[in-house]
Amino acid sequence: MTRSLPQVMQAARYHGPGPTLQLEAVPVPAIGEDEALVRVTHAGVCRTELHFLSGLLNLGIAPLTLGHEMVGEVVQVGAQVQGPPPGTRVIVNYYGTCGQCFWCRSGQQNLCSQVVAQLGFTADGGYAEFVKARADMLAPLPAHLDAAQACTLGCSATTALHAARRVAPVQLGDTVLIYGAGGVGYALVQVCKLSGAQVLVVGRSERKLQLARELGADAVIHAGQEPVAETVRRLTGHEGVDILFELVGTRETMDQSLQCLRKRGRLVFIGYSEDQLIANPLLLVIGELQILASVGSTQQDLLDAVALASSGKLR
Structure with a gap:
């Protein structure tokens, strides 16, 4: 009826x-x-x-x-x-x-x-x-x-899965930086750890950074208290990170993100603001850096997110 x-x-x-x-x-x-x-x-x-x-x-x-x-x-x-x-x-x-x-x-x-x-x-x-x-x-x-x-x-889980599995596939042994501690950032921490990566998280809230630690982040950086690029270089043996997921999109965070990449590193834009990206082409060329972007997700990403959550691997 x-x-x-x-x-x-x-x-x-x-x-x-x-x-x-x-x-x-x-x-x-x-x-x-x-x-x-x-x-x-x-x-x-x-x-x-x-x-x-x-x-x-x-x-x-x-x-x-x-x-x-x-x-x-x-x-x-x-x-x-x-x-x-x-x-x-x-x-x-x-x-x-x-x-x-x-x-x-x-x-x-x-x-x-x-x-x-x-x-x-x-x-x-x-x-x-x-x-x-x-x-x-x-x-x-x-x-x-x-x-x-x-x-x-x-939204947050599917966005993370799409970015870290389709746009810039994270692999075992990669060092990943997540710039932004929030819903998508927390999901990215878990997805990247499932792929076997070392994960760093940058944020401005100690409470949010603590949650990132609890979800598996190997190290966190408080952007208001530490110089981000210098700290990332120190934590990576002065190499930089393989992949950086940028969730904020301000001029400051974009500039810092480019400084955190190793040679052939990939910068993936997910977040945005009214600010524009201004980059020195020479810096990109000599480092063979890649600038990528990720938007939304697919129906398969949603089904994958539900399966991971159902198995207890994503929360």
Whole structure:
């Protein structure tokens, strides 16, 4: 028997840059044949939402329900949906891709050239009682995983997996620096340690750096108390690191990051700000340094994140 659903729900709506979202009554979304309706039970707050409110990220779409980290229960499915069925707890992937372009067909959906809907970015997201998504964007959540903790798997964990396994694959024996102690940084610590790397973390909060230690970081550097590049050189025998994941994106952190790389080192940008990268090409050339970037994740990254969390290897 189909569960009776309301016609109206509450949603936290974005109307443009400003200090708050507006709680409003909006229609419960109607689903298509290949979509599912999910009753949202948990939704996370990411740095991205703060970028919306500050105006740093402004896609010109408003009003909009924000929220791209979400867990819930499937309550309704379209006629063509094979699964997961109603009653299933799921994590919702916020990338709604076309499935037809070169990037989608090659398993790189995060680079889709015809994005249909990015939940919480270009389409209504999880800061509501219900959200609709294509059924192939859902990942069943094992019963033993806590929904509140699993909520961030769809963003921080998948972002980390994509960066450290696809963009700049971390290998046994690599020395990795993670610049930024936060959700993605914590996930990167664990993913890199699983690959057998030595992991250094830079941050400005002793509390956050302590958590990085507890998650497996081999060394931490307090950016407000120690010279970052000099400390990294000292910890690496004056060689520098093989891979650096940059999660902050300010002029200061970008400059410091370039100074921390060893020859043929890879700098991977994940975070960003309004600042621009200014680099001396000679420094890049003589060191054969590589500058890379990583954005979002794929559906396979989400499935991998859930599997790692389910096995206790990622938390």
